[in-house]
Amino acid sequence: xxxxxxxxxxxxxxxxxxxxxYLVQNPTYYHSELVNAARKELHRRGVTIxxxxxxxxxxxxxxxxxxxxxxxxxxxxxxxxxxxxxxVAAGFFLWPSGAKxxxxxxxxxxxxxxxxxxxxxxxxxxxxxxAQLKKMPATLPAAERxxxxxxxxxxLLARRFWEAENPSNYLFDQVVADQLDATFPGQADMTLDKWxxxxxxxxxDHRLRPTMxxxxxxxxxxxxxxxxxxxxxxxxxxxxxxxLTEYSxxxxxxILYMRQGLLGVPVGQRIKPGTVTKARQPKAAPAVAQQxxxxxxxxxxxxxxxxxxxxxxxxxxTGDAPEKVARLHPDSIARVLVVNGKAAVAAFGPRxxxxxxxxxxxxxxxxxxx
Numbered sequence: 001x002x003x004x005x006x007x008x009x010x011x012x013x014x015x016x017x018x019x020x021x022y023l024v025q026n027p028t029y030y031h032s033e034l035v036n037a038a039r040k041e042l043h044r045r046g047v048t049i050x051x052x053x054x055x056x057x058x059x060x061x062x063x064x065x066x067x068x069x070x071x072x073x074x075x076x077x078x079x080x081x082x083x084x085x086x087x088v089a090a091g092f093f094l095w096p097s098g099a100k101x102x103x104x105x106x107x108x109x110x111x112x113x114x115x116x117x118x119x120x121x122x123x124x125x126x127x128x129x130x131a132q133l134k135k136m137p138a139t140l141p142a143a144e145r146x147x148x149x150x151x152x153x154x155x156l157l158a159r160r161f162w163e164a165e166n167p168s169n170y171l172f173d174q175v176v177a178d179q180l181d182a183t184f185p186g187q188a189d190m191t192l193d194k195w196x197x198x199x200x201x202x203x204x205d206h207r208l209r210p211t212m213x214x215x216x217x218x219x220x221x222x223x224x225x226x227x228x229x230x231x232x233x234x235x236x237x238x239x240x241x242x243x244l245t246e247y248s249x250x251x252x253x254x255i256l257y258m259r260q261g262l263l264g265v266p267v268g269q270r271i272k273p274g275t276v277t278k279a280r281q282p283k284a285a286p287a288v289a290q291q292x293x294x295x296x297x298x299x300x301x302x303x304x305x306x307x308x309x310x311x312x313x314x315x316x317x318t319g320d321a322p323e324k325v326a327r328l329h330p331d332s333i334a335r336v337l338v339v340n341g342k343a344a345v346a347a348f349g350p351r352x353x354x355x356x357x358x359x360x361x362x363x364x365x366x367x368x369x370x
Contacts, residue, residue, distance in 0.1 A: 012041050018193050122187050125166035132162045139264040144209040154212040161219040164194035168226045175244050176300040188234040195227050218258050225251050249300045253316045271313040304352040308364040334365040
């Protein structure tokens with residue numbers, strides 16, 4: 001029997017102070033109600049909030065006046081105003097009557113320039129995280145599942161892992177698709193905070209069972225790789241350098257392999273990572289594949305091929321179709337169907353994170369009709 005997994009209903013209570021501060025200090029990325037809720041939680045914890053300097057008052061965060069700190073009394077304000085009025089009056093009477101006041105050039109007011117900036121909000125991965133956690137107890141031996149206290153602690157750590165890994169995987173897909181915008185550095189920082197929330201507790205001995213400990217070590221390796229990759233991509237974006245590199249794609253392939261192990265995918269069915277020494281020269285697409293009208297390939301995009309129900313991995317480096325599909329004769333094909341996004345993952349599992357290409361031969365189509 002699996003240990004219960006903590007609910008996401010009070011997710012703000014589980015956020016660190018750094019995460020809540022980021023929500024409050026970057027209100028343009030999130031809904032105003034979420035920003036105010038985060039601010040109330042910080043106020044409840046007694047955390048002082050400092051806002052970044054905003055050139056435009058409209059850029060300041062929306063706040064709930066019920067939680068504003070009382071403004072300090074300014075006892076010096078009235079005397080200062082009185083002294084200022086005296087100085088102005090003295091200057092008025094002492095100004096020579098025949099002297100001309102210097103003309104002040106008044107620059108014409110320029111109309112406000114509206115600049116459109118493409119942004120997008122990072123999606124929530126709560127349902128995906130819950131589904132992943134439900135799969136993890138099945139990867140443990142029965143004897144370890146019987147230790148409910150250890151299993152509960154293991155799943156709490158696993159939750160932190162998936163809460164950081166899912167947005168990391170999303171951001172990497174955005175890099176591969178070249179769909180980055182000005183929100184990328186901030187989203188990368190938020191995701192890095194989630195990783196640090198995990199790594200900060202991995203230094204302790206949680207007294208887990210052997211299989212749990214091995215899986216926790218796997219999570220730690222993924223965390224280190226993701227942190228290094230995210231920091232490099234964030235810094236590259238800030239200076240205008242190439243964000244996607246061959247090394248980062250290789251590291252992502254390795255992470256994908258480890259993710260599958262954590263979710264219990266059998267070794268024979270996992271997509272194996274590529275190697276640095278493998279030639280990256282583009283391959284000439286087989287003539288048969290062109291006639292089959294297979295989707296175009298690109299590095300870092302690895303759709304799953306489904307040939308008459310058999311799951312086949314594309315090339316992890318180039319995304320090319322597997323040889324078994326590429327060498328099919330076009331006359332033997334009944335149909336080719338491309339499935340994208342969540343529909344592919346729902347139908348074929350995490351191996352279809354980049355989509356799926358379903359190829360049905362005429363022989364299999366005839367057999368299904370019979």
